[in-house]
Amino acid sequence: MNMYGWNNNYNYVYELQQIAANQNQQIKLLEERINELEKQIQANSGTSIDRIEYHFDQLKIERLEGTLHIGLSPQELANIDDLNIPNPTVQNNPTLPAIYQQSLIPNLYGFVNEQGPAIIQRLSKQYNKPVDKRLEGDMIHDMLGQIPDRVKFYDKEAREQQLTDPSQIESYIADQIKKEIYLSLERFMAKSNTEKGED
Numbered sequence: 001m002n003m004y005g006w007n008n009n010y011n012y013v014y015e016l017q018q019i020a021a022n023q024n025q026q027i028k029l030l031e032e033r034i035n036e037l038e039k040q041i042q043a044n045s046g047t048s049i050d051r052i053e054y055h056f057d058q059l060k061i062e063r064l065e066g067t068l069h070i071g072l073s074p075q076e077l078a079n080i081d082d083l084n085i086p087n088p089t090v091q092n093n094p095t096l097p098a099i100y101q102q103s104l105i106p107n108l109y110g111f112v113n114e115q116g117p118a119i120i121q122r123l124s125k126q127y128n129k130p131v132d133k134r135l136e137g138d139m140i141h142d143m144l145g146q147i148p149d150r151v152k153f154y155d156k157e158a159r160e161q162q163l164t165d166p167s168q169i170e171s172y173i174a175d176q177i178k179k180e181i182y183l184s185l186e187r188f189m190a191k192s193n194t195e196k197g198e199d
Contacts, residue, residue, distance in 0.1 A: 011102045018109045022144065029137050100151055104170050108147050108177055116140045119185060127189035139188075143181060150177050 117136055124131040131139075154173040163169050 011106055014110070015106050018106065018113060021113060022141070025137055026141070029134055032134065097155075099166060099170070100155070100173075104174060105147060105151060108151070108174060109144060111174075111178060112140060112143050112147070112181065116143060116181070119182060123185050123189045127186075129189045139185070147177065150180065 117140065120131055120136050120139060123129075151173055154176045155169065157176070158169045158172045161172075163172055
């Protein structure tokens with residue numbers, strides 16, 4: 001077996017491990033949600049509600065939750081119709097060059113899975129914005145889902161800057177995405193903290 005075949009197998013196995021880890025994390029989150037729902041059903045089994053009225057002018061938001069969108073400004077969000085998060089798999093994505101599917105994207109997935117929780121918790125403490133494991137998992141999942149699109153974006157940007165060396169382009173893309181992840185998380189924490197303070 002030649003070195004390239006070994007690298008392809010290693011990358012494939014690594015990617016499968018990342019997918020399995022993501023699925024295990026999602027299964028744990030779903031199990032926690034099911035347990036919470038079962039507790040709520042047991043607690044509310046004797047209660048019957050005839051009519052519910054909502055008065056939105058009296059609505060107070062106690063906790064801010066949402067989706068983190070890396071690299072999108074509020075103006076860009078307003079122009080997007082559907083923000084479904086794609087499944088973070090690299091295979092069968094013909095719009096990405098093969099070299100990115102074999103090394104860059106798996107490396108970025110590894111960065112998000114390994115460094116993401118620590119970054120989130122560090123920023124959570126810095127901005128005094130509590131982040132539970134469920135929200136942390138949702139944020140990690142959102143970031144993983146956006147990586148292929150951000151790779152395409154920065155690949156185009158690198159070529160517009162006339163970078164030609166493949167390793168230089170790959171390094172540029174990885175650096176930009178890592179910076180973007182950090183800045184997006186920091187903006188999310190700062191904005192959540194500001195909105196909480198305005199209540």
